[in-house]
Amino acid sequence: MTAFDTADITRQLRAAGCVFAEDEARLLIGAAASDTELTALLARRIAGTPLEHLLGWVQFRGIRIGVRDGVFVPRQRSALLVDEALGLAAVRPVRTVVDLCCGSGALGLALLTELGTRSAELVAADIDPVAVACARENLAAVGGPVYRGDLFDALPDTLRGRIDILLANTPYVPSSLIARLPPEARDHEPPMALDGGPDGLDLARRTAAGAPGWLAPGGSLLIEIGVDQIPAATELLTGSGLVARIVRSPDLDATVAVGRRPAATSAR
Ligand SMILES: C[S@@+](CC[C@H](N)C(=O)[O-])C[C@H]1O[C@@H](n2cnc3c(N)ncnc32)[C@H](O)[C@@H]1O
CATH class of the missing domain: 3.40.50.150 (Vaccinia Virus protein VP39)
Structure with missing residues (x-):
């Protein structure tokens, strides 16, 4: 990553109301293969797309469960x-x-x-x-x-x-x-x-x-x-x-x- 740093992404996520902004920043950075992809993920997250849909998975009882757009995110x-x-x-x-x-x-x-x-x-x-x-x-x-x-x-x-x-x-x-x-x-x-x-x-x-x-x-x-x-x-x-x-x-x-x-x- 060159264009972004974790602190900047955390700040943007926090401003958008994400409670666990630091964790989310880390996960989004880890999920993006390029700066362009990270920019797109960040924009969708700030617009309200669930983090789990962006990552494509959610951790439930220690298991990584695949989720995708249009599927209920397990609570x-x-x-x-x-x-x-x-x-x-x-x-x-x-x-x-x-x-x-x-x-x-x-x-x-x-x-x-x-x-x-x-x-x-x-x-x-x-x-x-x-x-x-x-x-x-x-x-x-x-x-x-x-x-x-x-x-x-x-x-x-x-x-x-x-x-x-x-x-x-x-x-x-x-x-x-x-x-x-x-x-x-x-x-x-x-x-x-x-x-x-x-x-x-x-x-x-x-x-x-x-x-x-x-x-x-x-x-x-x-x-x-x-x-x-x-x-x-x-x-x-x-x-x-x-x-x-x-x-x-x-x-x-x-x-x-x-x-x-x-x-x-x-x-x-
Ligand atoms: C609250 S979500 C629960 C999903 C999953 N069990 C979980 O806990 O993550 C409810 C699910 O019920 C499905 N559903 C709604 N109406 C249904 C029906 N008539 N027959 C079968 N599934 C239905 C929805 O598509 C949705 O996936």
């Missing part, structure tokens, strides 16, 4: 879904993991990696072809197929009644609040990855309704929700015949609703 708070799934796997064998609404595939990839890639099969699905292409690249290393389609419609019938862990980070922002999201999300992530309908739970509701037919007896559905959605999420899981439980991490500012299919019921 660090979603580590709670993986923690909770690992907790369930510690008390009950997990053979089949499904990452529904998979986006980049970060959640399924992190879970399978931490469970041990040989101990379980991973299947992922998303409705958005851009997300499906991204997840296919990320999951190639662990051999997990990624299907495209609307929620359970995407999955092969052979999975019915067999899923031990069903991760579903469904969009959960109420439609009326989308306009208040930070520009990085509002302007650079697809609305269908964010907008959960009037109360934010449209997709969660449909997922819970379908889950009993796909979960193995004793298997669990894990959905990330907002803290103010706890009562409604509990009700929709219970209403679907699942045993509901809420997990909250103040450190991650994350909430997960868990719905377990009772071991004795038959699939609906």
Whole structure:
């Protein structure tokens, strides 16, 4: 690099409102192959493009996950879904993991990696072809197929009644609040990855309704929700015949609703 130095780039990023300007400057400098490229990256970052889309990756639970324009950037708070799934796997064998609404595939990839890639099969699905292409690249290393389609419609019938862990980070922002999201999300992530309908739970509701037919007896559905959605999420899981439980991490500012299919019921 000749035209720029780290301090100058940090100053520009800080002026644009980047909280971790020094880290971002270092990462952008590392990602650029030339001064011209660095100028272009810096301009896009200052204009609000998420850092992760510029770098092409995000670090999630110690794994470098590929992300690209138009794909939801995995949030660090979603580590709670993986923690909770690992907790369930510690008390009950997990053979089949499904990452529904998979986006980049970060959640399924992190879970399978931490469970041990040989101990379980991973299947992922998303409705958005851009997300499906991204997840296919990320999951190639662990051999997990990624299907495209609307929620359970995407999955092969052979999975019915067999899923031990069903991760579903469904969009959960109420439609009326989308306009208040930070520009990085509002302007650079697809609305269908964010907008959960009037109360934010449209997709969660449909997922819970379908889950009993796909979960193995004793298997669990894990959905990330907002803290103010706890009562409604509990009700929709219970209403679907699942045993509901809420997990909250103040450190991650994350909430997960868990719905377990009772071991004795038959699939609906
Ligand atoms: C909040 S993002 C979560 C992505 C990923 N699981 C993560 O945590 O990084 C929600 C994802 O749901 C997908 N999605 C939205 N509606 C869907 C539907 N009807 N069926 C399947 N996927 C859907 C979006 O394309 C998006 O990738």
